[in-house]
Amino acid sequence: MVFSSLAFIFVFLPIVLVFYHISPFKYKNIILLGFSVLFYTLGEPKYILLIIISMMINYILSILMYNNRNDKEKKNMILFTIVLFNIGILIFFxxxxxxxDNINIIFNSNLRVKEISLPLGxxxxxxxxxSYIVDVYRGKIIPQRNIIKFSLYVLMFPQLVAGPIVVYSDIEKQIDNRKITLIKFGQGVERFIIGLGxxxxxxxxxxxxxxxVKLVNQSNLSLLSAWIGIIAFTLQIYFDFxxxxxxxxxxxxxxxxxxxxNFNLPYISxxxxxxxxxxxxxxGSWFKEYLYIPLGGNRRGELIQLRNIIIVWFTTGLWHGASWNFIVWGLYFGSVLYLEKTxxxxxxxxxxxxxxxxxxxxxxxxxWVFFDFENISVAIDYIKVMFGFGSINVDNLGMYLLRTNIILIIISIMLATGFFDNTLEKMKKFFKLKDLTLILFIKFIIFIISISYLVSESYNPFLYFRF
Incomplete structure (x- = not known):
């Protein structure tokens, strides 16, 4: 179940909100946890046991590690065991x-590959x-002994399947004591509608x-179509995620x-x-805090810094998917970052x-070309076409896509760069409109249009659900 589905918006979410808000505060965590388990079960029923077992092992060993915090050897062994377990589960699935596949290629073997579906999130x-277990190890946090509260941190459905990656210290106090007000609820509804739109x-x-554009054979792809296509994807992945x-x-x-x-107008960088x-x-914060800095960051000379950047960006690419194109994508950005810094x-x-x-x-x-094309040679061919190394500069498809989508692309660029936000602020000042009046009207229109699309559309993927 995705957030941008009619079933979630009109069935699951209203039911959760009603039960949650009519309940006394002491039961709210239990109710939210119960519905979070249901949410994951509806989306990935065969793996609900996996996430619960993983969560329980981390829960038990984090307390055990804390109890042995004065025994360095034992504490290190527990940390190594639990991190290895977590990474091992991720690697396996x-x-x-x-x-x-790569072992077969390298050693010319014929090992059979069993198809394993990727657990959601x-x-x-x-x-x-x-991050939780490492922060317990560092003494940054005390492990949560209440199993309901710990489970809620891991399983809370708003951020469970595609982030943002929530560090425990950021919401530790909120799990125990959070303000639930009508104003905050309204802000949440507005933010949800913006995301839905x-x-x-x-x-x-x-x-x-x-x-x-991706359906077009590379030999028939024009420079115009190639640029329209990749600009569309560049904007799509931003608005999607x-x-x-x-x-x-x-x-x-x-x-x-x-x-x-999780985002702050990245395309104005x-x-x-x-x-x-x-x-x-x-x-980015996770990799910096739990990989780059522990490796030494930039504190031990340029050679070590280069090594650390390569490790971090190799891992960043691999985190996004089990394919060489993601690794190339990660190392590509790591190389550019190193060149910028030095x-x-x-x-x-x-x-x-x-x-x-x-x-x-x-x-x-x-x-983004390397990111979305699994075949690296196809990605390189696509880039060649983008820079005029193809046989066609303009074609009928490119002209058609330009005529029919130019307004969408322009509006998307304006939104992605914050132009509309600045314009809205100027309009409010010029017409002396109250924030509430204009905002409610705009959000209502966005919601109605979004629902209209959901009723009639079949294309509604979330790109980052596959990661």
Whole structure:
């Protein structure tokens, strides 16, 4: 069940909200946990036992590690065991087939690959569990002994299947004592509607453009079609994932929780370094806190820094999927980041902002080609066409897509760069409109249009659900 489905919006969510808000506070965690288990069971019934077992093992061993906090050897052994368990589960379900395929290629063997479906949200909740156990090890947090509260942290449905990755210390106090007010509930509804509109009205329609372009044989692809297609995907993945994050944050507020922001207008960035501070913020923060800094960060010389960047970005790519194109994508960005930190930092500061933004977006767009094409050679061929190495510059498909989607693309760019937000603020000041009046009207229109699309559309994927 996805948040942008009629079943979730008109059946599951209203039922949860009614039971949750009519209950005394002491029962709210139990109710939210129960519905979270139901939510995951409806989406992935055969793996509900897996996530519960993983959660229980982390729960028990975190307490055991804390109880042995003065015994360094035993504490280290427990940490190693639980991290190995968490990563082992992730590797088995997500990378088993990938590893067997590559072993067959390297050793010319013929090992049989058993098809294993990917448990919903495993990449996200595994990282949450690892961050929890490491923070207990560091003494940053005291392990939660109440099994209901710990289970709620792991299983809470708004952020369970596709993030944002929530660190326990960020919501520890909220689990015990959170403010549930009508104002916060209203803010949550507004945020959910914004995310729904991003996903249903914008991302889904941009995805259709990209799907059409990808169907074209590379030899028949024109420069125009290639650019329209990848611009559509660049915008689609932003609105798809940031829309989901908005819905997750909005749902959290409806239940009294404040999740940290996951996106901050990444496409206005003036460097790749800045881009990755604005894109999927919770994942970037996780890798920095739990991998880059423990490896030594940039404190031990350029050679060690280069090693750490390679490890982090290899892992970042691999986290997104069991395929070489994701690894190439990760190393591609890692290489650019290293070059920026060591060679281009001063140059980028001297260049005009628009030039820096153009450079950043060019790097990002090329990166999205590697991200979405599983076959690396096909991705390279696509990039060649983008830069005029194909046999066709303009074709009928490109002209058709341009004529029929130019307004959608322009509006999407304006939204992705914050232009509409700034314009809205100016309108409110000029017409002396009260925030509530204008906002409620706009949100109502977005909601009605979104529901209309959901009633008539069959194309409604969430890109990050596969990660």
């Amino acid at each position: 997500k990378y088993y087939s990938f590893l067997i 495993i990449s996200f909740y595994t990282f949450q569990l690892i 991003k996903k249903v009205i914008i991302a889904n329609n941009l995805g259709i453009i990209w799907s059409e 940031s829309g989901y994050s908005d819905m997750a944050i909005g749902l959290g507020k409806m239940f009294g929780f404040d999740f940290l922001e 003036k460097s790749i370094t800045e881009f990755w501070r604005r894109w999927h913020i919770s994942l 060679f281009f930092k001063k140059l980028l500061k001297r260049l005009p902002g628009r030039i820096c933004n153009l450079y950043t977006m060019l790097i990002v767009v090329i990166g």
